[in-house]
Amino acid sequence: MRKKIIAGNWKMNKTVEEAVELAEELKRCYAEQTAIDMVLCPPFTALKSVSDVVSESQIRLGSQNMSSEDGGAYTGEIAHGMLKELFVRYVILGHSERREYFAESDALINQKVLKALEKQLRPILCVGETLEQREAGTTEQVVEQQLRGGLQGVDPMAFTELVIAYEPVWAIGTGMTASAEQAQEVHAFIRGLVRELAGTEAANAVRIQYGGSMKPANAAELLAQPDIDGGLIGGAALDASSFGALIDAATEA
Numbered sequence: 001m002r003k004k005i006i007a008g009n010w011k012m013n014k015t016v017e018e019a020v021e022l023a024e025e026l027k028r029c030y031a032e033q034t035a036i037d038m039v040l041c042p043p044f045t046a047l048k049s050v051s052d053v054v055s056e057s058q059i060r061l062g063s064q065n066m067s068s069e070d071g072g073a074y075t076g077e078i079a080h081g082m083l084k085e086l087f088v089r090y091v092i093l094g095h096s097e098r099r100e101y102f103a104e105s106d107a108l109i110n111q112k113v114l115k116a117l118e119k120q121l122r123p124i125l126c127v128g129e130t131l132e133q134r135e136a137g138t139t140e141q142v143v144e145q146q147l148r149g150g151l152q153g154v155d156p157m158a159f160t161e162l163v164i165a166y167e168p169v170w171a172i173g174t175g176m177t178a179s180a181e182q183a184q185e186v187h188a189f190i191r192g193l194v195r196e197l198a199g200t201e202a203a204n205a206v207r208i209q210y211g212g213s214m215k216p217a218n219a220a221e222l223l224a225q226p227d228i229d230g231g232l233i234g235g236a237a238l239d240a241s242s243f244g245a246l247i248d249a250a251t252e253a
């Protein structure tokens, strides 16, 4: 049995004060819950404050990006050591917004994945096709290329730590969700590919989140699919009641 994982990707939202308020609200209800893994990914500027709020709880901290370098002259970047110092456990890597607006390649994302694993941070590796690619019938090719690229050199044993997020680009922030069947189909494909790349044990262990307009109204159906192990949540993670409803849905799934 894979433990479900719900992560909130707050993107470029929330001041420190707002971030602390949201984290505190969530902590009030979920500090002790261990049925699922619950992760908050605030912007870098709020990591320290949110870390202080959740430090004595079961709520885990994630960052939205990480440099592939150890440190030094890389203006604007954040290194693994800086994240670990704040008790960050997860790092979102290769989000479609990073790929699209910041030209992140599969090769760079792969370096980040390998660095994160080397430093005992858990990567959440994001993959997904655009609407154009889906309509052209190339969803599986696109996802396969992103996974083969991003997972190059990853030890089969690491799939117990690494998380994959399937996020169809056309569903992110658009209100258009992949249907449960559409999502399950790609999730099963991803698990099959992990089996091919790293073996059956790795495929059975790896958790695959769905992301893209997941909200309380559609979560139960998505989370009931055999290969959907959780969610990476954007918009609905910015509010304690909707994020809480997603935690509840995952707990009951």
Ligand code: PGA
Pocket: 009, 167, 171, 172, 173, 174, 211, 212, 213, 214, 232, 233, 234, 235, 236
């Ligand atoms: P969304 O974002 O839930 O707002 O669609 C998901 C994501 O980008 O991780």
